[in-house]
Amino acid sequence: MLADLDALRGIGAVETGVVRPAYSETDRLARAWLVERMEAAGLAVCVDAIGNVFGLPPGEDKCILVGSHSDTQPEGGWLDGAYGVIVGLEIARASLERGGPPVACVSFQDEEGRFSSLAGSRVWAGLMSQDEADESRDVTGLRLGQARLEREGLPASREVSPDRFSAFLEIHIEQGPILDTTGERIGVVENIVGIRTEKMSFLGEQNHAGTTPMHLRRDAFQGLNRFVSLINERLAEVAAPATVWTVGHVDLHPNANSIVPGRVDFTIQWRDADTARLDRMTEIIYAAAGEAASDLGLEWERFGCDLIAPTRSDAALVEALAAAAAQLAPGKWRRMPSGALHDSACVSNVMPMAMLFVPSRGGISHNFSEDTDRDDLALGGEVLAMAVARLGERI
Amino acid sequence: MLADLDALRGIGAVETGVVRPAYSETDRLARAWLVERMEAAGLAVCVDAIGNVFGLPPGEDKCILVGSHSDTQPEGGWLDGAYGVIVGLEIARASLERGGPPVACVSFQDEEGRFSSLAGSRVWAGLMSQDEADESRDVTGLRLGQARLEREGLPASREVSPDRFSAFLEIHIEQGPILDTTGERIGVVENIVGIRTEKMSFLGEQNHAGTTPMHLRRDAFQGLNRFVSLINERLAEVAAPATVWTVGHVDLHPNANSIVPGRVDFTIQWRDADTARLDRMTEIIYAAAGEAASDLGLEWERFGCDLIAPTRSDAALVEALAAAAAQLAPGKWRRMPSGALHDSACVSNVMPMAMLFVPSRGGISHNFSEDTDRDDLALGGEVLAMAVARLGERI
Structure with a gap:
């Protein structure tokens, strides 16, 4: 599915480089690129007021939401966030193409906190009001409420209710040394600190x-x-x-x-x-x-x-991910906590969630040299796709 | 002598206030004011290349040099430096007026280190070359070598040889809590740390x-x-x-x-x-x-x-200061070290030196609220004047 990683390159394939702080021009170009790819995959696109980009499958049935964030740290690497967004897009696209269960995908906005950490998923999950988010400022003093008004290349704002979704799944690089040190390839996240x-x-x-x-x-x-x-x-x-x-x-x-x-x-x-x-x-x-x-x-x-607050992953989702990991990476996976915060922690306020990790080489993240073996990136996507397919059948 | 403190007010009596970082406009105005006052007192004025202002008595005889610095910290008080300069000027003026021994006075430049701590006395005493001082920069990146070229209101540069002087005496506020805590009024400085x-x-x-x-x-x-x-x-x-x-x-x-x-x-x-x-x-x-x-x-x-390096005051000068202190402030003075650095430490490289302290209220300095009782300011000047008069007679 992600064997050639073209899509991952695509999200950052804009003239000014791959760094995409929330609401920057490159972030908008990446979101506009995502909108095109979602539409090309047959998904209906909604970009809400804060800038979260959703790709929704046809119909009104409850579906599984898969995704992460496409904004980056000012000196962030190519995988932190974007990896999970592209895996979400690919699973949604493939499931639609193959007539599988309905899957939606998402890229949340400002996970990295240029204005306020996890602002997009926090507001969407009802943990912060839009007004409160709008008052947050970046280091230059710019208000989020001002920055989000620039939407060139994005469709008119439309909200998406969390009620549409039965569960949220997110795959992310570990951003720590555990999997890299043990030589394991998949982490099933049982809780977020x-x-x-x-x-x-x-x-x-x-x-x-x-x-x-x-x-x-x-x-x-x-x-x-x-x-x-x-x-x-x-x-x-x-x-x-x-x-x-x-x-x-x-x-x-x-x-x-x-x-x-x-x-x-x-x-x-x-x-x-x-x-x-x-x-x-x-x-x-x-x-x-x-x-x-x-x-x-x-x-x-x-x-x-x-x-x-600490967040627990949903037990049934964890077991689905663990079963897929055991099948595709036998002896090479572990259950683990997440020491880093993720959009999943916010989304857990409105639906069951669980996460997967792939290794970070040298445990390095928030750094241009952040990287993960291509085989591990592909394996992570396959484990998540298998779990989503099985969960979708049950719904 | 300093009973009405007019001269101390005068050195800072410029429109923009009393703060005078080295080579600032207010520092130049204060130095120009000093030049006028020295000339009015019958002293010959020399301002050397780095900006030290000397007031020399008539004749070629060796004389005692008394002074300190008139530049201040960016938020410095009214006494740190200026007090010792004005006392020097008053002793030189009074000695000339009364036919006493010849006394010269000085205000060194950039004691507070806008560019380089003690730059004026360091260069004058041969501890740093003018070229080396010129390369030092303030926080904005300006070079001292550039800043010192602006001499509006000051006479053309003329050097003064340390050979002209037999000794250097400096009076300064303590800038620490010792005298204020003990209730003593005069400190005779035996060494500088x-x-x-x-x-x-x-x-x-x-x-x-x-x-x-x-x-x-x-x-x-x-x-x-x-x-x-x-x-x-x-x-x-x-x-x-x-x-x-x-x-x-x-x-x-x-x-x-x-x-x-x-x-x-x-x-x-x-x-x-x-x-x-x-x-x-x-x-x-x-x-x-x-x-x-x-x-x-x-x-x-x-x-x-x-x-x-630590510096010792000259033993004979210390005894002259101690004798005057014992006479004018019996039971209210002590011998003590200086924990702060002063121009005297540099000048000791080329002639005998000693220092006097008066109390700092609350031990506070480098602060607008720096202050000393008016009686203590006057007493310090009188002790120093008495010691200078006796030392001058011996020379």
């Missing part, structure tokens, strides 16, 4: 780095250092193997060699598949922040935790 | 913060955290009361909530009056960096240590 992201600050006193004795300092960066040491020790005690936490963003003020930092703004993010463990981690993190601040004479603030 | 500033990096592997298990991470920020914990513990074991160390600048890459940092660039700065202790601290710091990197599977780099 919950993510909590908190922006915090330690506030001390900005001072001269030469004239302020150590014992009179209230150094905000030392507060962060104490905090990180405390959480490393305490989170390790409650962590499962897939539990992770990250301090990925740090801004020191005034960030000068000769000035004791008076303030540090930072984010701490923690992920786990289990809500109870996420709650326990939250307690540890807040307690450690309070303790670090108190030890060093600092104040601390937090600015509201961004919460994304 | 040495400063070592090293730019370093930890290099790990940038990765997805959801899909990369903790044990497979090579998180550069965790390397910095380990490093800071190690040095805090080990430097405390060798520290004297005035020893300080600071991580004041940190840049994380790519600095995103959901990405394991692949690189962190930072500076570590350490200060002490004793070269042997500075050397021991250097060893501890490099060893800790290597250990942190090795523990966490990182690489580390350092980009060359910026070294400023």
